[in-house]
Amino acid sequence: MPAAKSARTRFPLIPVVVVLALLAGGWWWWSQRGASATGAWRTAAVERGDVRVVISATGTLRATTTVDVGSQVSGQVLEVLVDFNDRVEKGQPIARLDPAPFQTRLQQAEADLASARASVNEAQATLKNAEADYTRKADLVARQLIARSEADQALAARDQARARVVSAQAAVQQRLAAVSNARLDVDYTTIRAPVDGVVLLRQVEPGQTVAASFQTPVLFQIAEDLAQMQIDLSIDEADVGQIREGLEVAFTVDAFPDRQFHGEVKQVRLSATATSGVISYPVVVIVDNPDFSLLPGMTASAEIVVSQRENLLRVPNAALRFTPPEDVAAAAGQAGGTGGGRGGMMQDLPRIAAELQLNADQQAAFDAAMAQLRERAASRQAPPSSSAPGGMGGMRGPGGPGAGGPSQEAMRARMAEAMNRNFAPFRATLSPDQQQRWDAALRAQATARRGLLWVLENGRLKPAPVRLGASDGTVTEVDGAVEEGTRVVTGQERPSA
Structure with missing residues (x-):
């Protein structure tokens, strides 16, 4: 009997266990079905780190000062005194032309000068005789011993002799100039280095004939100083506004792929160039080259460090691009998102007020202004199913306004105006220093870029x-309703089949 009774008490438990098993199986099947329908969320942690904003560009290394050396006279090259890579000093002979034709011209010019000086002596002797003749005849006319006409002829002869002296002296000056010019030509047959530097290019050989004309051929190219060089970068117009003098530049060259060099932006030039419709501006970077490892003509792959911020909160950019399905967003009470608008700014206002160290009356005025702001925000909040143009429903995550809605700049301007109007009574209770700090904080909040992250909790x-x-371009600095270690959603796994 006891055994039969025990059997009867066990049998009623079997249906209960079966029902529970079926319920558990149904719950597991339903959860698995929901997971396969929505997929799993991919997440990343908000972390502390550095954000280094750089602009990449390529350019060519060259010497800061490069001089093209030609010839000022035509002639045949007798000898070349320097070669590639030779160091030269200013005034040092680097090539010589055949001076014989120019020396002959110099001798002819000197002979012409001697002839002109002899002509001056002859003209001066003639003048002396003409003056003596005029003096005698003037005396005889005074004593009425000769006719007046003879004295007049003597006067004319004296004046002509004076004129010939002046002409002969001018001819001497012309011949002196011709001699000086001929001597310069002889001197120019020796081509000299115009600066101290290194010979980069030599395009002349002995026996070659050089023809000096309006376009003088380049015989040598001399770099003045290779211890300091420059890179000419071409920067797109979209990035040039971020570049200023003094920014750090890091670059590499193919000759030393494992070595990083450094320079500094010296100049942003205004001479824009258009290539296939793309506008770019030249940026000059100064580079120290103490070991002369960098050579002119090398291609440099450079990165201009626009800004570098350390130890800040950052998230992957994928988290800012993520937008959940509408039903998930609706379940979170944020259909369409409000992170880019007034909601984010309202969360920052108490922190700004706390930094002002308000007294009791100021705090009461601030609390009253915040209550009014929340009331107005609640009255303007559209239901999830609507997206009235111009309302907060027009914003979606970190993106811009909805189609047909106002721009973010217009919304920020309206928001700043509304904030100033709403907090005017509170601002009146602040001291001048507090007012200045409050206004600066509001301006910073109104102009700040805002985004919306989705946190998995x-x-x-x-x-x-x-x-x-x-x-x-990979991570972005964030500040707001997240902290280090917060898991933010970066995407959604595809549902399993």
Whole structure:
């Protein structure tokens, strides 16, 4: 009997166990079905680190000063005194032309000068005789011993003799100039280095004939100083506004792939160039080259460090691009997102007020202004199913306004105006220093770029509005409703078949 009774008590438990097993199996099947339908979320942690914003460009290394050396006279090259890579000093002979034709011209010019000087002596002797003749005849006319006409002829002869002296002296000056010119030509047959430097190019050989004309051929190219060089970079117009003098530049060259060189932006030139419709500006970078390892003509792959921020919160850019499905966003109470608008700014206002160290009356005025702001925001909040143009529903995540809606700049301007109007009574309670700090903080908030992150908490998505800072194209600085270690969603796995 006891055994039969025990059997009867066990049998009623079997249906209960079966029902529980079926319920558990159904719950597992339903959860697996939901997971396969929505897929798993890919996440990344908010971390602390550095954000280094750089602009990449390529350019060519060259000497800061390069001089093309030609010849000022034509002739045949007798000898070349320097070669490639030779160091030269200013005034040092580097080539010589045949001086014989020029020396002959110099001798002819000197002979012409001697002839001109002899003509001056002859003209002066004639003048002396003409003056004596005029003096005698003038005396005889005074004593009425000769006719007046003879004295007049003597006067004319004296004046002509004076004129010939002046002409002969001018001819001497012309011959002197011709001699000087001929001597210069002889001197120019020796080509000299115009600066101290290194010979980069030599394009002349002994026996070659050089023809000096309006376009003098380049015989040598001399780099004045290779210890300091420059890179000529071409920067796109979209990036040139971020570049200023003094920015650090890091670059590499193919000759030393494992070595990084450094320079500094010296000049952003205004001479824009257009290539296939793309506008670019030349940027000059100064580079120290103490070991002369960098050579003119090398191609440099450079990165201009626009900004470098350290130890800040950053997230992958994929987290800022992520937008959940509408049903998931609706379940989170944020259909369409509000992270880029007033909501994010409202969360920052208490922190700004706390930094002002308000007294009791100022805090009460601030709390009243915040209450009014929240009331107005709640009254303007559209339901998830609507997306009225110009309302907060027009914003979606970190993106811009919806189609047909106002621009972010217009919304920020309206928001700043509304903030100033709403907090005017509170601002009136502040001291001048506090007012200045409050106004600066509001301006910074109004102009800040904003985005929306989605945080995964207990398997559910939660919106987190943030302010955006510097970005290097991979990660972006954030500040707002996240902290180090927060898991943010970067994407969604594809549902399994």
